[in-house]
Amino acid sequence: MATLDTAPATPSSALRDVLSQVDPKRRRKDRVMQVLVYGAFVLAMIPLVSLVWSVISKGIGRFDLYFLTHSMRNVYGGMDAGGVYHALLGTILITLLTAVISVPIGIVTAVYLVEYGKGSLARAVTFFVDVMTGIPSIVAGLFAFSLFYLVVGPQSKSGLVGAVALSVLMIPVVIRSTEEMLRLVPNELREASYALGVSKWLTIIRVVLRTAVAGITTGVMIAVSRVIGETAPLLITVGATDSINDDVFHGNMMTLPVYVYRQYAAGLVPCAPGDDACIPTINYDRAWSAALVLILVVMLLNLVARGVSRWFAPKTRA
Amino acid sequence: MAQRIDVKDLNIYYGDFLAVAGVEMSVEPRSVTAFIGPSGCGKSTFLRTLNRMHEVIPGAHVEGTVAMDGVDLYGAGIDPVAVRRQVGMVFQRPNPFPTMSIAENVLAGIKLNNKRISKSDADETVERALTSANLWNEVKDRLNRPGSGLSGGQQQRLCIARAIAVKPQVLLMDEPCSALDPISTLAIEDLVSELKADYTIVIVTHNMQQAARVSDRTAFFNLKATGQPGRLVEIDDTPTIFSSPREQATEDYISGRFG
Amino acid sequence: MASPATAMTPPVTPDPPPRRRRSRTTDRGLDRAFRYLAVGSGMLILATLASVAIFLVLEALPALTHDDLASEIAWIPEGGNLGDVVGPLIFGTILAAIVSLGLAVPVAVGIALFISHYAPRRMASALGYVVDLLAAIPSVVFGLWGVLVLAPKVQPVWQFLVDYFGWIPLFAGDEHGNASNPPRVLMTTALVLAVMILPIITAVSREVFLQTPRLHEEAALALGATRWELIRMAVLPFGRSGVTSAAMLGLGRALGETMAVLMILSPGFLYSFKLLVASQQQTIAANIAAKFNDADDIGRSALIATGLALFVITLLVNLGARAIVARRKDFSGAN
Numbered sequence: 001m002a003t004l005d006t007a008p009a010t011p012s013s014a015l016r017d018v019l020s021q022v023d024p025k026r027r028r029k030d031r032v033m034q035v036l037v038y039g040a041f042v043l044a045m046i047p048l049v050s051l052v053w054s055v056i057s058k059g060i061g062r063f064d065l066y067f068l069t070h071s072m073r074n075v076y077g078g079m080d081a082g083g084v085y086h087a088l089l090g091t092i093l094i095t096l097l098t099a100v101i102s103v104p105i106g107i108v109t110a111v112y113l114v115e116y117g118k119g120s121l122a123r124a125v126t127f128f129v130d131v132m133t134g135i136p137s138i139v140a141g142l143f144a145f146s147l148f149y150l151v152v153g154p155q156s157k158s159g160l161v162g163a164v165a166l167s168v169l170m171i172p173v174v175i176r177s178t179e180e181m182l183r184l185v186p187n188e189l190r191e192a193s194y195a196l197g198v199s200k201w202l203t204i205i206r207v208v209l210r211t212a213v214a215g216i217t218t219g220v221m222i223a224v225s226r227v228i229g230e231t232a233p234l235l236i237t238v239g240a241t242d243s244i245n246d247d248v249f250h251g252n253m254m255t256l257p258v259y260v261y262r263q264y265a266a267g268l269v270p271c272a273p274g275d276d277a278c279i280p281t282i283n284y285d286r287a288w289s290a291a292l293v294l295i296l297v298v299m300l301l302n303l304v305a306r307g308v309s310r311w312f313a314p315k316t317r318a
Numbered sequence: 319m320a321q322r323i324d325v326k327d328l329n330i331y332y333g334d335f336l337a338v339a340g341v342e343m344s345v346e347p348r349s350v351t352a353f354i355g356p357s358g359c360g361k362s363t364f365l366r367t368l369n370r371m372h373e374v375i376p377g378a379h380v381e382g383t384v385a386m387d388g389v390d391l392y393g394a395g396i397d398p399v400a401v402r403r404q405v406g407m408v409f410q411r412p413n414p415f416p417t418m419s420i421a422e423n424v425l426a427g428i429k430l431n432n433k434r435i436s437k438s439d440a441d442e443t444v445e446r447a448l449t450s451a452n453l454w455n456e457v458k459d460r461l462n463r464p465g466s467g468l469s470g471g472q473q474q475r476l477c478i479a480r481a482i483a484v485k486p487q488v489l490l491m492d493e494p495c496s497a498l499d500p501i502s503t504l505a506i507e508d509l510v511s512e513l514k515a516d517y518t519i520v521i522v523t524h525n526m527q528q529a530a531r532v533s534d535r536t537a538f539f540n541l542k543a544t545g546q547p548g549r550l551v552e553i554d555d556t557p558t559i560f561s562s563p564r565e566q567a568t569e570d571y572i573s574g575r576f577g
Numbered sequence: 578m579a580s581p582a583t584a585m586t587p588p589v590t591p592d593p594p595p596r597r598r599r600s601r602t603t604d605r606g607l608d609r610a611f612r613y614l615a616v617g618s619g620m621l622i623l624a625t626l627a628s629v630a631i632f633l634v635l636e637a638l639p640a641l642t643h644d645d646l647a648s649e650i651a652w653i654p655e656g657g658n659l660g661d662v663v664g665p666l667i668f669g670t671i672l673a674a675i676v677s678l679g680l681a682v683p684v685a686v687g688i689a690l691f692i693s694h695y696a697p698r699r700m701a702s703a704l705g706y707v708v709d710l711l712a713a714i715p716s717v718v719f720g721l722w723g724v725l726v727l728a729p730k731v732q733p734v735w736q737f738l739v740d741y742f743g744w745i746p747l748f749a750g751d752e753h754g755n756a757s758n759p760p761r762v763l764m765t766t767a768l769v770l771a772v773m774i775l776p777i778i779t780a781v782s783r784e785v786f787l788q789t790p791r792l793h794e795e796a797a798l799a800l801g802a803t804r805w806e807l808i809r810m811a812v813l814p815f816g817r818s819g820v821t822s823a824a825m826l827g828l829g830r831a832l833g834e835t836m837a838v839l840m841i842l843s844p845g846f847l848y849s850f851k852l853l854v855a856s857q858q859q860t861i862a863a864n865i866a867a868k869f870n871d872a873d874d875i876g877r878s879a880l881i882a883t884g885l886a887l888f889v890i891t892l893l894v895n896l897g898a899r900a901i902v903a904r905r906k907d908f909s910g911a912n
Binding site: 369371374376399400401402403404406407409411413414415416417418426427430477480481484 | 697793800811
């Protein structure tokens with residue numbers, strides 16, 4: 001055992017070699033995997049960038065006030081006309097109706113699960129909410145259609161049927177996000193309220209829900225932004241129309257996603273030679289512009305949702 | 319097999335924050351050096367610079383040199399991955415890989431470098447490492463069972479076996495007994511005394527009796543003041559530190575007046 | 578136990594019930610009404626799901642019990658029955674979902690690792706948000722982009738696959754040895770589906786990878802592991818079941834996706850593995866969307882019967898995913 005505090009011995013070159021390199025094969029593998037992992041990320045960015053760029057560059061051409069304020073009534077062939085007003089209106093009305101159905105049910109069910117839920121009923125509800133999350137949207141559409149067809153009879157298509165279909169998709173999302181927010185409310189707050197002699201239901205409304213309101217609002221808006229882009233269930237429950245229909249209880253309505261699909265499906269217009277007023281790609285152009293409107297609506301909802309959670313969160317500092 | 323370590327003017331930073339300042343010490347080969355000191359004085363941080371493990375935290379960096387047998391571990395061309403292979407480490411809480419069996423845990427480090435190790439070599443390595451870690455007799459019948467099924471003390475000895483299976487030059491131990499009961503602690507302490515025949519061992523401990531029992535030399539770390547960086551107060555032969563330390567702070571700490 | 582409690586509380590009720598009352602049921606008035614409301618809402622969820630199943634079965638019954646569907650429904654071949662169409666539809670649905678899963682999982686795991694273990698911490702959350710943006714894009718927009726922008730770009734690649742890997746059945750060409758042009762084929766569809774399920778798989782995998790115990794990561798590093806070896810030793814074994822359930826969630830989503838398939842894929846009703854040839858396969862969801870509005874009563878009933886099959890398949894896949902998550906919880910609890 002050396003005990004002298006002498007200067008370090010001469011650097012041993014064998015040791016330096018050992019310390020300066022790992023087996024080159026291992027290094028190479030590490031590098032290759034790093035390149036692959038970075039590559040995966042870049043690869044995923046390609047469709048995102050391409051999609052956003054396509055929608056903006058192809059959609060901006062017809063995206064103007066005229067487009068937003070006119071319907072497709074009396075628009076045919078390659079006419080340089082037509083807009084999304086009726087679809088925008090339909091989307092807003094149906095989505096509002098969906099929210100009116102889904103939000104109370106979703107929030108109260110979440111309250112049940114967090115504040116009351118014990119035993120087999122709660123377990124069953126949790127389980128079936130999971131199941132509901134996985135229902136394909138087209139199946140939700142079939143369900144709403146069958147329900148109204150059996151109850152109301154033929155000619156049952158209306159905005160309401162679509163809203164019921166969308167509610168089947170939205171309720172589980174609202175329950176999940178609200179549940180998460182309610183579980184974040186510290187138990188001390190509830191106990192403090194009970195200690196003041198406040199009853200349970202008032203505690204839930206005034207303390208628990210009040211504390212979680214920002215998070216719940218954010219969750220609801222994210223849920224809305226998810227269902228607003230749903231197409232398949234609306235296609236089979238609400239149908240489509242070229243005119244404005246502001247009655248959600250009667251008749252076909254147009255919605256933005258269905259509008260995008262219908263314009264795409266209409267395809268290229270066979271223009272007569274020399275007909276300068278006819279635009280062959282008019283249907284695709286309108287589809288892209290409507291897609292731009294749809295994406296803007298979804299992004300706006302997402303942004304507002306994030307804003308809400310930032311601005312209306314319970315103040316932690318005076 | 320065992321190498322000496324010489325530390326010169328070492329400053330350790332987390333980003334702009336100077337955590338440990340001006341450490342200067344030598345660690346002798348085939349000996350046990352213990353680091354003692356109050357919580358938060360930087361002894362674990364310093365220990366982790368000896369195998370460049372502190373670099374895992376973003377923004378952490380050092381100034382100064384840590385030389386192993388004259389080769390600066392922070393010098394140009396030195397690979398931290400290679401350094402960690404030469405300087406093994408045992409952590410506060412035992413951390414065998416939960417998805418691996420006992421034997422696989424022991425071989426985990428070796429398999430990194432040598433994928434195609436023969437069955438007989440593997441068996442021999444497992445037995446040698448587990449025997450060195452005083453664990454062989456307890457686990458030889460269940461080498462293929464998961465390591466997480468062992469008791470805490472056995473798990474920690476499994477981690478030591480895993481660390482010495484790759485035949486490192488130096489073995490760092492970061493409070494290896496703090497999560498263990500007294501009997502398991504005793505087993506680890508006995509093991510440390512045996513292992514120093516082959517390895518250079520550095521051990522961080524909160525327990526001064528443990529430092530006195532197992533170490534040849536003891537280093538006392540302390541904060542200069544609250545909010546100031548940690549520093550090495552003194553390092554000396556263990557009997558000297560515990561009987562007649564040079565610094566008043568060391569004596570205060572050892573006699574239980576603070577910390 | 579009951580006696581000290583009753584002794585302490587003033588006797589509100591004149592005759593206390595002989596049985597010890599459970600504390601949960603002592604609420605009255607508005608409290609009780611509110612509790613009933615909450616419980617009722619929970620039951621409504623169960624009722625909704627039950628009615629989904631019941632109404633689908635009711636509407637599907639006419640087709641399921643009909644003797645000679647082929648004579649009434651144009652898209653059922655002469656002399657055939659519902660099974661002759663449902664079989665290829667189920668096949669097409671599962672094939673499309675599995676191919677898209679095969680494309681998405683490696684990339685999703687790569688992105689998840691990039692965010693959890695490669696990218697700088699501050700960048701990581703921003704990157705996670707960017708990937709989440711993909712999830713917010715409506716499926717009809719994906720379909721539009723897939724058919725008008727992506728399809729023309731990938732056609733040469735598909736042709737290349739046919740030319741050089743045509744001996745693999747999946748990449749076989751048509752009778753002229755070509756990939757279909759325009760490429761309204763299953764491969765293009767699956768590619769778009771893969772992009773659509775990428776965010777969900779990435780999000781779940783990322784969460785699991787981020788939860789890898791620091792202890793095990795440090796153990797690997799201290800043995801002299803490179804970053805990739807650290808991932809192999811500590812991260813992937815820990816996250817394997819999480820990635821599996823993430824993949825199953827993605828599979829469930831791909832099975833039910835309608836619009837992208839409807840807009841891109843040229844339908845066919847064959848048991849065909851040819852991914853690069855048009856008019857070979859069709860999925861249940863896209864088939865419903867394509868035919869529902871023009872169908873008569875019995876036709877709709879048949880379509881709803883296929884929807885029921887889709888419902889059952891996605892249900893099984895999702896339950897499988899949940900079961901894996903649940904088992905994982907048991908494991909982490911024991912450790």
